[in-house]
Amino acid sequence: MQNLNTLLKTLLENKIDFVLIGGYAAVLHGATQVTQDIDICAVLSEENLEKFRIALKDYDPRYRMNPNFKPSLLDYPPPNQKSENLYLTTTIGILDVLNKVHPVGDFQRINSKAVSVNLFGHLCKVISLDDLIEVKKSMTREKDKSILKELLNLKKN
């Protein structure tokens, strides 16, 4: 059974430096929508990549975007090959790791305004409500427009 909270807990327990973004961050801020994946912003250095491998090794982490090429994160990318983003599927849920979030900026920028929330015994950094609103404003899907309305309402409260 997919469990996004277990996925989030695994990342926190393995002390990966990331900021939660996307729909899950919206839920944390109080939005009512159901999201089917976890999106995070992180620097994809060799060191961080290794932390992701260790954290997810029991959950069969695989790339999911190319139907003809779904290697395991445990084998790919090979050493010294940089990765910009990770779009993964695991046995406990879908995880997207982005190093930049349009139109706000990179990890350093997102991290500088992030808020910390206590979750499952760990501090989790979450994209600020203002930054998340900027991100959703730049998206065109109906679902994002609907979440944007909720976020703007949450800002009023």
Added chain:
Amino acid sequence: MKNDLDKDIDLSVIQYNLSITPEERLINHQLAFETLQEILKAREELYAKSEHPTQDPARK
């Protein structure tokens, strides 16, 4: 009368979410997520058995 920002939004659910902790929001979300997974699974089964599989609105 509702303004544009409040239109199509159930403010009571948002108020409820703001009354609980962020961790409780995630726990509630997981329950909703599991329910959604069950619904999607049921839909797949329903339309896989149908003589008219293209009638699945999500596949149009």
